[in-house]
Amino acid sequence: MNTQTQTFNHLLPIDFTTVSTVPDSHAWSPTSSPSHLPINDDKPLLPVIDIGKPDAYELVRHACEEWGAFQVINHGVPLSLFSETVFQARRLFSLPMEKKHLVARPPSGTAGYGSHRISAFFPKLMWTEGYRMMGSPVEHARKLWPQDHAKFCEVMEQWQAEMKTLTERIVAMMFGSLGLTNEEEMQWFESQNGCDQPLCVLQLNSYPVCPDPERAMGLAPHTDSSLITLLDQGNISGLQVYKEGEGWVSVEPIEGAVVVNVGDLMQVVSNGRFKSVLHRAVVNKTHHRVSNAFFYGPPWDVKVSPLRKLVDSDHPQLYRSLMWKEYLQIKKNEISGALEAIRL
Numbered sequence: 001m002n003t004q005t006q007t008f009n010h011l012l013p014i015d016f017t018t019v020s021t022v023p024d025s026h027a028w029s030p031t032s033s034p035s036h037l038p039i040n041d042d043k044p045l046l047p048v049i050d051i052g053k054p055d056a057y058e059l060v061r062h063a064c065e066e067w068g069a070f071q072v073i074n075h076g077v078p079l080s081l082f083s084e085t086v087f088q089a090r091r092l093f094s095l096p097m098e099k100k101h102l103v104a105r106p107p108s109g110t111a112g113y114g115s116h117r118i119s120a121f122f123p124k125l126m127w128t129e130g131y132r133m134m135g136s137p138v139e140h141a142r143k144l145w146p147q148d149h150a151k152f153c154e155v156m157e158q159w160q161a162e163m164k165t166l167t168e169r170i171v172a173m174m175f176g177s178l179g180l181t182n183e184e185e186m187q188w189f190e191s192q193n194g195c196d197q198p199l200c201v202l203q204l205n206s207y208p209v210c211p212d213p214e215r216a217m218g219l220a221p222h223t224d225s226s227l228i229t230l231l232d233q234g235n236i237s238g239l240q241v242y243k244e245g246e247g248w249v250s251v252e253p254i255e256g257a258v259v260v261n262v263g264d265l266m267q268v269v270s271n272g273r274f275k276s277v278l279h280r281a282v283v284n285k286t287h288h289r290v291s292n293a294f295f296y297g298p299p300w301d302v303k304v305s306p307l308r309k310l311v312d313s314d315h316p317q318l319y320r321s322l323m324w325k326e327y328l329q330i331k332k333n334e335i336s337g338a339l340e341a342i343r344l
Ligand SMILES: O=C(O)CCC(=O)C(=O)O
Pocket: 203, 205, 219, 224, 231, 233, 238, 239, 240, 279, 280, 281, 291, 292, 293
């Protein structure tokens, strides 16, 4: 096997339908598996915010400062689109492995089927498979369903459009809650070479039923690099967020709610006011869980820095200005120390 094939194989998950026990490659040690530091039911709940209400700004600010995450309801995204998106995601993941390999994500590619991007950081593999897209998935969908790809594309494109609109509304609320009022004050990246549109990635995640969930990890602890991420975790629990002083807290699914994660970039541009949330996903014995994450960030080739209005003598600049591609490169080499590495 040459190096290229080896690297490529590392990106491809095992066929979970063929295993009846957790193989050694996927067995996490007792101190790093989810059973370490178990969840205790007395912990506070992640805030649920009705973004149609007048107090929403204040609640958003508080949630971003204290948790780095919250759930939103009353956001206007049709409930039927949630179930159609989950249905189409399940349709993709239930295809035979040979089919999914037809759309495998190449080692340096952004779209396609494969393991989660963070898997390279851990000695053990995770109990998950994923499919990523940016915009229309039509080229892949044609390969997967030569006669019947239109509905998958239509639903995924509609979901991305809805998530983009909702993201922009929530980002404006976040900045608004910090006292930024006009577009210029909210300019969160400095475009270079004419790149002025945000980049959006939709990641479908599948966590197959696991014979021994205590020893397996759905998705290991990480922060998202994005400005913010919108997550639909369907109706099966599995997402946990880390809260300082409390430990891991389960995020209970609420029908039609969307989880908002503050990403690394929001921590930078808010000059540390908002916290990028550490989160992970656990698996279970009985239900195949599917989630989807919509990551919203800047183009590769732009400069990012803390917003000027959030820096003053009482709030000195915490992070240096840098090109976004430089940050992503730092994050590629270290999963948890990237924000520290750019701290002034
Ligand atoms: O599946 C989940 O609940 C979490 C997904 C996630 O954190 C991610 O895709 O980055």
